[in-house]
Each structure stands twice: as structure tokens, then as C-alpha cells.
Amino acid sequence: MSLSHFCSVNFPAILILELVITSFASCSALGNETDKIALQQFRSLLTDNSAGTLASWNDSHHFCQWTGVTCGLRHQRVTSLNLDGQDLAGTVSPFIGNLLFLQYLNLANNSLHGFIPPEIGRLFRLRNLILSHNTLGGGIPRNLSQCLNLLTLELDYNYLHDRIPSEFGSLLKLQKLSFSNNNLTGPIPASIGNLSSLQVLDLLNNSLIGGVPISTSKTRLKVFVVSENELTGGFPSALYNLSSLNIIGLYHNLFTGRVRRDIGLLLPNLQTLVLGDNQFTGPIPDSLTNASNLATIDIPLNNFSGRVPASFGRLQNLKWLNLLQNFLGSGTTDGLSFLADLANCSNLEMLDLQYNQFKGELPVSVGNLSTQLKQLLMSGNRIHGSIPEVITNLFSLNRLYMDANMLTGNIPMSIGRLSNLHYLNLGQNKLTGHIPSTIGNITGLIDLYLYDNSFEGSIPLSLGNCKSPQEIRLCHNKFTGTIPSHMISPSSLVILLNVSHNSLSGPLPPEVGNLKNLISLDVSYNQISSEIPTSLGDCLGFEEVYMQANHFQGPIPQLGGLKGIRFLDLSNNNLSGKIPEFLVNLSSSLQFLNLSFNNLEGEVTVQRIFGNTSAFKIDGNKELCGGIPELRLPSCPAISISRSIKHRLSKWVMVIIISASCAVALVSLALLFWMRNLKKEHLPTHSLGHFYERISYDALFIATDGFCSSKLIGSGNLYM
Incomplete structure (x- = not known):
């Protein structure tokens, strides 16, 4: 067959093939343009907070090269849009529904708001839709159920509400459905x-x-x-x-x-x-x-x-066993025997037995628990006996809670071996003896709770070795001596210090002012003496100060830096002087002020907290006066007017006196000068009438106020 004959016979087929190819090319070009427009419209509703992610989204680059965009190799259509964590804000454009070849859409971890556009339901090729960690609201569009190829649907951490659409039952290929942390209602x-x-x-x-x-x-x-x-x-x-x-x-x-x-x-x-x-x-x-x-x-x-199953000891992979607040143990003395079996759980990191009914002594097998154990929590049971010294074998512990039990004896001297400990709570027991100085070896201690025991002796100086304590509660014990200044060194970060209800004496260390983060200070019910250190005013974070029932003396210092204080109790001390003005100025924060049973004097103002008897206590100060009637204080003496008024009055009186004195002096000088001139002008004569000027009776009557006796210079008799 000749070439001319072949061409003449197959020309129609060739023509059709060319038309098909041209048509596909035209459709592909049109599709590409549709994707570009869709992306541009999507971009128009976004704010690029990071000033960089969407910088490439311009005509100088093909849209397939834009950040986060992936296209198919064959047809150059958008198959993936991944802008996860790009610090974007704005809303999701409905034009996203025009990316018909899209299989992967991830806009998670941004600040997108508004609604999820229902147009996403047109993306029938979509396999992964991830919009987590935004602020999207509204309901979940029902027509997402039309995305029949979905494998993953993640909408968690948004503000979505209403019900979960029942239509999602059509997503037969779905493998992961995550709607957590929203406001969805109704049934599953x-x-x-x-x-x-x-x-x-x-x-x-x-x-x-x-x-x-x-x-x-x-x-x-x-x-x-x-x-x-x-x-x-x-x-x-x-x-x-x-x-x-x-x-x-x-x-x-x-x-x-x-x-x-x-x-x-x-x-x-x-x-x-x-x-x-x-x-x-x-x-x-x-x-x-x-x-x-x-x-x-x-x-x-x-x-x-x-009982806790002893067979738990066979769980070799057990890391976390939390039995908090149940009714386990049943009150039997061997309720903790399962601890011996748990010693086989070599990966155990957390054991919480708090607030159950465990009873009996803490078995020495506790020291055989996993050396990876980080938390041992046994508060609120009926465990008695001493703390086994072998407990310090658990050198990985960062949290040890044994409070609210019936433990007796001393804290083990080896407690310092727990060098990784951050939180130690032995409060509300019957422990005795001294706090071992080795506790200072736990330099990372954050919270130390030893309250409600019978500890005695001095507070160890070694507590000053703790680099960043947050809360120290040593109240309701029998501690003596002074509060160590080392415990409140400048490097400390204490926010709560409670040493109340002990027998501590001496002054309150002025170093307390170094605790810039201190929120609550309670030294009440001790025998602390001397004056209140002015350095307390440097603790700008103070919210609570309890210093009642001590032997503080002297005036209340100016502590004007305590702008945020809410509770201040200085009652039952030997404080004297007047109520300082800074207490009147703490109106915005102060909720309770107790100055009762001191030796304060002077006038009580009626302003701000001093006008509220439920928030202010002043009983037992015999030299106070004034205040609101409910206080039943005596009236202040008339002369006991305010200092500012006294000052103003005294200034006016002095001005008047000085002015009057000056006027009298000037008049006297002028009169003296006139008299001298008069003597020089009139020479003496033998005639009495010429030496003294004649005065009429009327003038004399007027000058003497009618011969009033008050104008009389003297009197006498002639030839009597």
C-alpha cells in the first residue's frame, strides 16, 4: 500500500485523533487555570502572619511551585495542599472546592476561623482532611460524607458545635476520625x-x-x-x-x-x-x-x-498504675502486700495509691520497686509505722507523697540520697525528731511539706542549698530557734513560706525582702520579736501576710510597695504608733485587715476598707479614736483634728500675728517721729494756753467715747 493511499484511507482517523489530543490539551490547560484561580481565591482570604509562607504565591512562579502546593506529574493538577503550622490567619475560601484533583488537605496548627466550607464535599478524590488546631466554628458540614475516599478526617481542637452528622456512616474507607476538643453535642x-x-x-x-x-x-x-x-x-x-x-x-x-x-x-x-x-x-x-x-x-x-491483684507483677511493660481515690485495700493490714509483686515491673514510673483504704505498715519491699520510679504517691491512707530507710533506694523519684497517714518516727537520715526529688510531702502524720540536715542535698527541691507533725529543734540551715524552692510548709510543729536567713537567700524563688504555729523566736530576717516572687508569708503563732522589717515592702508579689500572735513591736513600717496584697493580719502583737497611710491607699486589692490587740493610737479613718467592719478588725487598741460608729471607739478630742488642717490653721495664725505686729510697730514709729517733729516746731512759752492747743468740748467728748472710764488714764484729788 502506497503512502498516499494509506493517508487517503486513514485521514479521517488521524483527524479524529488530533481532535482528541487537542481536546485533552485544552481541558488540561483549562483545568490548570481553574486550579490557579482557586488557589488565588484561597490566598485572598488569608493573612500570612509569618510574612514568608505565601510570598512565593505570585505569577513569577508556576502555581505548582508555590509553598505547600504539590501537583501531579502527568496532568499538573493540584493533588496536595499542606500549610500545616504556617502561622496563617483568616478564613477558608469555598474556592478550595474547585481543586478537584486534591487528595491531601492539611491546614492544621494555624489561626483560621469561620466555617468549614461545605464545598469541600465536592473533592471526591480527597483522602486526608486535616484542619486541627484552629479556631473554626459552626457545625461539621454534612456533605463531607460525599468524600467517599476519605481515610483520615481530623477536625480536633476547634470550636465546632452541633451533632456529629449521621451521614458520615457512608465513609466506608475511613480509618481515623478525630473530633476531640470541640463543643459537639448529642449522641454518638x-x-x-x-x-x-x-x-x-x-x-x-x-x-x-x-x-x-x-x-x-x-x-x-x-x-x-x-x-x-x-x-x-x-x-x-x-x-x-x-x-x-x-x-x-x-x-x-x-x-x-x-x-x-x-x-x-x-x-x-x-x-x-x-x-x-x-x-x-x-x-x-x-x-x-x-x-x-x-x-x-x-x-x-x-x-x-x-485488693489490688498481685498478678499485676506479671505486667512487664507496666509504666503507669493510677488507683487514686477508690476503696481499695479494704482496711486489711496486709493491703500493701502487692508491692512485693510490683517489684517485678521493672519499667514502672508512676504508682498512685492515694486516698484509698490501705492499712498497715509500709513493707520494706517498697525499696525494691523499679529504679525508674519517678512518682510514689501514698497520701490519705491509714499507713502506720516508720518510713523504711530502703525507700531512699528509689533514687529516680521526683515526687514522694506520704501525707495524711499515721506514720511515726524520724525522717531517714539517708533522705539526701533522693537527689532528684522535686516534691516531698510528709505532712499530717506523727513524725518526730529533727529534720535531717542531709535534706539540703536535695538541691532541686521545689515543694517541701512537713506540716502537722511533731518535728522539733531548729530549721536546718542546709535548706538554703535548695536552688529554686516554690512552697515551704513547716507549720504546726515544735520548731525552735530563729528563721534561718539562708532559707530565704536572694537566689530563692519561694512563692509560699509557712512556718506558723511553732516556737520560733528572734527577729524576722530582713532578707525576706529578697523574695521578690513571694505571694504568701505566714509566720503567725510564734514568738518572733523585734520590729517588722521595712524590706517586706520590696516583696511586690505579696497577696497574703499573716504575722499575728507574735511579739512584733514598734510602728508599722511604710510598706507602700504591697500594691497587690489581699490579706494582712498583724493582730496580737505589741505594735505601736499610728495606722500608716499606705493601708488606706490599698483600696483596690485589700480584702481583709486585722490590727486587733496592739498598742496603736490616733484617729481611725472612715475611708475605704476602714469603713467595712467585716473586712477590718481593730479591737483591743485602747488609744484609738474616731472611725465608723460600728467600731464603738471614743470620739477624738476637738484639738485632735487632722494634721493637714492643723498645719494650715497654724500657718494662717502665724501670718495674722506677724502682720499685726508689723502694723503696730509701723504705727508706733510713725507716731514717735511725728512727736519729735512737733517739739522742734513749737518753742515753750509762759502761756499755758499757747503751749497746748485748745480742744473743743465736742471733740473731747468724741475722743473719749463720752468720757468713758475705759479711756481714763488716771485720777486724783486736789487740795483734799
């Missing part, structure tokens, strides 16, 4: 059971109600978290059928009843069990040890009772 839709591919369901921290749908058992869930909602019913029975579950989170709901005894057999892959703050009852299922990968058992704030 039963259509969730249609999501046969679902592996992660996170609805944490919403306002969901009702029970967990039984249809949930039809999914492939590995993670089920509905904590911090208002869900009700028993332990969700649907979960017992999900043998693939790794994580269960039911914390802070209204669930009740018992947990099935065979839960560990039904859920062998369980790694995290969080049931806290509900109303579960009954014993802790012993079968949990069958879930050999369990790392977290968190069941506080429930009504679990009975």
Missing part, C-alpha cells in the same frame, strides 16, 4: 458502625450524651477515646468484641457498674486502659494481666474495691 451516631475500616475514634472533650452504640463492635477499632463527655450506661459492651483494641479512654463520664472479669481475655492487645472519674464498682479484674502489653492502668476516682 449509630451509623458509626458502618465504618468497617475505622481504626481510630477520638471524641475526647466534647459534650456528647447517651451510650456507646452497640454497632461500634463492627469496626476495626484500635483506639477508642471518648473521655471528658457526658456519656452514660455501663462499660460499653461493644468494646468487649473489639479484640484489636490497644487504647480505651473513658475518663470523666457517667459510666457505672462493673467491668467484666474476663476483660483481659477478650482484649489481649490492650496497652492503655483509662477509666478514671466515673462510677465503676467492684474489684479490679485479675484477668487484666492477660493483656501482657498493658503499659497504663489509669482508674482513679471510681468506686473500685477489694
